[in-house]
Amino acid sequence: MAWEDRYEMVCGVETHVELATKTKIFCGCSTEFGGEQNTHVCPVCLGMPGVLPVLNREVVHLAIKAGLALNCEIAAFSKFDRKNYYYPDLPKNYQTSQYDLPICGKGWVTIETEGGTKEIGITRAHMEEDAGKLVHSGETIMSSDESYVDYNRTGVPLLEIVSEPDMRSIPEVLAYLEQLVQILQYTEVSDCRLEQGSVRFDVNLSLRRQGAAGFGIRTETKNLNSFSSVRRCLEYETERQAQVLDDGGQVRQETRTWDEGKGITLALRTKEEAHDYRYFPEPDLVPLVIERAWVDKIRSTLPELPAQRLSRYRELGLSDYDAGVLVAAKPLADFFDRALAHFPQAKVLVNWVTGDFLRLLNANQHSIADSRISPEQFAELMGLIDQGVISGKIGKNVLEEMYLTGKDPSLIVKEKNLAQISDEGTLLGIVEEVLAANPRSVEDFRAGKEKAIGFLVGQVMKATKGQGNPGLVNRLLREKMT
Amino acid sequence: MKISRPDVEHVAMLARLELTEPEIEMFTEQLNSILEYAALLEQLNTDGVSPTAHVLPLHNVLREDVTQPSLEQERALMNAPDAENGFFRVPRIV
Ligand SMILES: [Zn+2]
Numbered sequence: 001m002a003w004e005d006r007y008e009m010v011c012g013v014e015t016h017v018e019l020a021t022k023t024k025i026f027c028g029c030s031t032e033f034g035g036e037q038n039t040h041v042c043p044v045c046l047g048m049p050g051v052l053p054v055l056n057r058e059v060v061h062l063a064i065k066a067g068l069a070l071n072c073e074i075a076a077f078s079k080f081d082r083k084n085y086y087y088p089d090l091p092k093n094y095q096t097s098q099y100d101l102p103i104c105g106k107g108w109v110t111i112e113t114e115g116g117t118k119e120i121g122i123t124r125a126h127m128e129e130d131a132g133k134l135v136h137s138g139e140t141i142m143s144s145d146e147s148y149v150d151y152n153r154t155g156v157p158l159l160e161i162v163s164e165p166d167m168r169s170i171p172e173v174l175a176y177l178e179q180l181v182q183i184l185q186y187t188e189v190s191d192c193r194l195e196q197g198s199v200r201f202d203v204n205l206s207l208r209r210q211g212a213a214g215f216g217i218r219t220e221t222k223n224l225n226s227f228s229s230v231r232r233c234l235e236y237e238t239e240r241q242a243q244v245l246d247d248g249g250q251v252r253q254e255t256r257t258w259d260e261g262k263g264i265t266l267a268l269r270t271k272e273e274a275h276d277y278r279y280f281p282e283p284d285l286v287p288l289v290i291e292r293a294w295v296d297k298i299r300s301t302l303p304e305l306p307a308q309r310l311s312r313y314r315e316l317g318l319s320d321y322d323a324g325v326l327v328a329a330k331p332l333a334d335f336f337d338r339a340l341a342h343f344p345q346a347k348v349l350v351n352w353v354t355g356d357f358l359r360l361l362n363a364n365q366h367s368i369a370d371s372r373i374s375p376e377q378f379a380e381l382m383g384l385i386d387q388g389v390i391s392g393k394i395g396k397n398v399l400e401e402m403y404l405t406g407k408d409p410s411l412i413v414k415e416k417n418l419a420q421i422s423d424e425g426t427l428l429g430i431v432e433e434v435l436a437a438n439p440r441s442v443e444d445f446r447a448g449k450e451k452a453i454g455f456l457v458g459q460v461m462k463a464t465k466g467q468g469n470p471g472l473v474n475r476l477l478r479e480k481m482t
Numbered sequence: 483m484k485i486s487r488p489d490v491e492h493v494a495m496l497a498r499l500e501l502t503e504p505e506i507e508m509f510t511e512q513l514n515s516i517l518e519y520a521a522l523l524e525q526l527n528t529d530g531v532s533p534t535a536h537v538l539p540l541h542n543v544l545r546e547d548v549t550q551p552s553l554e555q556e557r558a559l560m561n562a563p564d565a566e567n568g569f570f571r572v573p574r575i576v
Contacts, residue, residue, distance in 0.1 A: 021547050028550025037568045038558045042550070046558060058547035079535045086498050088572040101535070135569065148569035151558075276496055286540040 003242035007207040010215055011173050011234070012123075012165035015180060016158050017190045018130070018198035019062045024155035025129050026053030026096065026285075031157070033196050037150035045155035047092035052284055055080075059157040060288065063103045063127050064298050066159055066189040069305060070122050070180075072107030074295050080127075080282040088149050089131040097160075099279040102126035103288070109163075109183070110307055111175040120176045121164030130156040159189070165204065165215065170234050177201065177227055178328070182306040185330050200225050203233060206251065207241045216241075217251040221258050221265050233258045237265050309333060316346040325354050331368040332358070335375050342379030349382055356396055360403050372406030373399075381409040394418050394466060422469040424476070427460070430468070431476045434459045445481055453477060485513045 024031055027044035044051045067074050081099035104125035111118055132151040161180065167173045181199065184190045192199050206218035221237060224230045241251050256265040304312070306327050313323035326333040336353050343349055357378070361371060381402065385395045390413055401412045413419050421427055434456060435442055444452040453474070460473045490510045494501045501509065552558075555568050564571040 023547050023549050028545070028548060029552045030549050036555065038555050038570070040552050041558045042552050046553075054543060054545040056547050057544040060544065077535075084496070086496070088570075145574050147572050147574060148566065149572060150569055276492075278496070281535055283536070285536075286538055286543050287535045289541040 003207070003238055006210060007238075007242055007245065008168060008210050008212075009170075009234075009238055010165050010206050010208060010218075011167040012163045012204045013167070013173065013176065013230075014163070014202040014204070015161045015177070016130075016200045016202075017066075017161065017184055017192065019059055019157040019159055020188060020190050021056055021058045021062065021157055023056055023058075025056050025059050025127070025157035026155055029155065033193075033198075035152050037152065040152040041154070045091075046151060047090075053096065055285060055288075056157065059127055060103070060290075061298060062157075062189045063125065063159050064290070064295060065187050065302065066161070066184060067104030067107065067125055068295070068299050068302060069183045069187045069189070070104070070107040070109060070125065070161070072122055072125060073105035074290060075101060075103055075105060075288075076290055076292075077101060077287060078103045078290065079287040080285045081279045082282050083128075083277045083279055085277060087131070088147060089134050089154070091132070091151060091154060095129060095131065096282055096285070097128035097279075098126035101287075103290070109176060109179050111172060111179050113169075113171045113175045115169075115172075118166075118172065120166045120172075123162040123164050125159055125161040128158050128160055130154065130158050165206075165218075170231060170238075173203075173234060174227055174231060177230060179306065182328065182330070186303055186306055186309075188303075194226050197225055201230055203230060203237075205234065205237050205241070207238065207245060216245075217253050219251065219254055219256050219265075221256045224258055229258060229260060232263055233265060236263060240265065306330075313346075318346060318350050322350045322354055325358075326350070329368075335368055335378070338375035339379040339382070342376055343382040343386070345382070345386070348386070349379075352382065352399075353378070356399055360400065364403075371403070373402050377402060377408055384409055384413065388420060388422060388469060389413065390418055390420050391466065391470060394420070418467065420469045421464055421467050422472060424472065427464075427468055427472060427476055430460055430463050431473065431480060434463065435477070435480055442481055485510055485517060489513075 018031075021031055023029060024040075024045055027042050029040045029042050029045055032040065044053055064074055078098065078101050080096050082094040083097045083099070084094045086093055102124045104122075106124070107122035108119045109122065111120055130153045132149050132154040135148040135150065136146075163176065167176060181192045181194075185192050190198060201224045202220055202222045203224060204218050204220050206216035208214065208216045219237065219241070221233050224233055237256070244251050252267070255268050257268055258265055310323050310327045313326060314320070318326075326336050332353065336349065339353070340346060340349055357373075360366075361368065364370075381395060381398060384390050384398075385392055390398060398409050398412050398418065401407065401416075402409055405412075407415075438456060438459065441452045441455050445456070456477050457470065457473055460468050460477070461470070464473075487506060487510055490501070490506050490513065494506075494509075559565040559568070559570065562570050
């Protein structure tokens with residue numbers, strides 16, 4: 001019997017997202033991914049004695065922007081605090097974070113699932129610095145004898161976004177994460193490269209009896225770095241907690257870690273989770289006073305957000321599926337919008353963009369940024385098909401040629417002589433030849449076999465190398481046979 | 483508030499300090515006298531005084547998002563007790 005019959009899950013997520021700055025939060029070291037170990041470090045981010053951090057203005061800007069997009073209250077007064085703990089990924093032995101006066105207060109995100117729309121509350125969002133990267137010599141944390149530390153990540157700016165425990169199913173959690181990541185990408189607060197670890201999730205989960213009002217005891221599983229890890233972790237952890245409760249036991253409130261290989265969560269030893277961070281105000285950084293004018297200025301730069309774009313696409317008549325495909329990939333949606341400005345038939349355009357064009361990109365393992373086709377060229381191709389200059393079928397070939405060469409579609413049509421033959425006189429000669437060569441089909445047609453005309457159209461198209469205007473060919477054939 | 487021996491042992495553990503018996507006793511005493519001294523502040527009337535976030539009368543000290551040169555790897559590792567292959571090397575954790 002599935003646990004859902006007896007229990008309801010209650011889930012909240014803490015999301016750590018890397019902010020899209022050029023430099024670290026408190027020093028001028030580069031945040032670029034993939035540098036050689038310990039080459040993006042300086043006395044400040046290495047925590048040398050006597051150094052002073054200076055806050056990066058862009059970090060504050062992006063945090064406010066994210067807050068506005070998440071409908072958060074923006075604090076008028078905010079400060080940093082030290083979160084103290086000993087771990088070799090933290091050279092200062094404290095993480096500079098925000099405790100009681102975070103930059104963003106309460107907000108919300110609207111999600112859509114099969115169950116309908118729902119608001120997921122945001123508790124807060126605060127700025128902090130990332131820690132370094134530990135490389136263990138053994139296979140896992142438990143079996144290594146030594147650790148190697150790379151401090152390139154130390155001091156990379158993060159925004160920690162804390163949700164309310166508002167999610168009641170795994171699809172709701174995934175919808176929230178997808179929506180959150182989309183909002184952060186649309187606002188260019190973060191590029192959210194999950195594969196580079198620029199977004200990490202901590203998942204708080206408890207179960208309660210169906211119909212119960214209070215919350216059960218929760219566990220927190222830390223450091224999940226993909227949607228599929230979150231899904232698998234929740235599938236495992238809900239089953240595990242249900243089993244504990246079914247056996248009459250009590251879930252232990254603890255921090256757990258996700259073992260991707262085994263697909264299970266494991267309790268961390270209690271010593272590791274000594275939650276005694278002894279927060280105190282960071283004396284090396286002065287507070288932030290955020291004037292209304294600054295917030296309003298940032299608000300005026302907010303782009304169209306994914307939910308707004310989705311409803312605009314629906315109003316244009318796109319299907320939920322097509323609208324979803326576009327909105328989920330902002331660069332593709334931007335491409336679509338730019339092409340749409342020149343070719344305003346949304347439904348025709350979306351078929352080509354999410355169909356043949358996306359297929360070409362996927363087949364070549366390209367992102368849209370790698371494509372040599374501009375939205376303007378794409379719109380021009382749509383126009384050529386729409387005006388009957390080329391057929392849809394030839395259009396596919398032209399698209400492939402554009403993809404390879406980046407040439408204008410009209411140039412390709414001209415160079416390769418692909419324009420559709422719509423001249424009645426030219427086609428008439430070919431039609432007559434085809435009729436003369438296929439007397440059986442002509443007889444069949446006259447005897448009422450409608451299918452025979454398909455064969456004859458095909459023969460004319462073959463003779464014109466696919467360039468005959470199909471509607472015109474069809475009409476001429478019929479005229480000649482009756 | 484009185485600092486007890488277990489408090490000192492706990493704080494020492496968090497700071498990864500190994501204290502001897504006489505040290506635990508000494509720090510218990512010293513920490514208590516420091517707190518007693520600081521408790522003098524409680525005699526002040528702070529009605530209507532808003533909490534102080536920082537002692538300096540400054541706010542919004544910010545830098546522009548412009549890259550500055552970092553240390554060379556060799557220099558970054560120069561003071562490290564142990565290093566290998568461009569990494570800081572530390573004892574096994576936990
Ligand atoms: Zn640095």
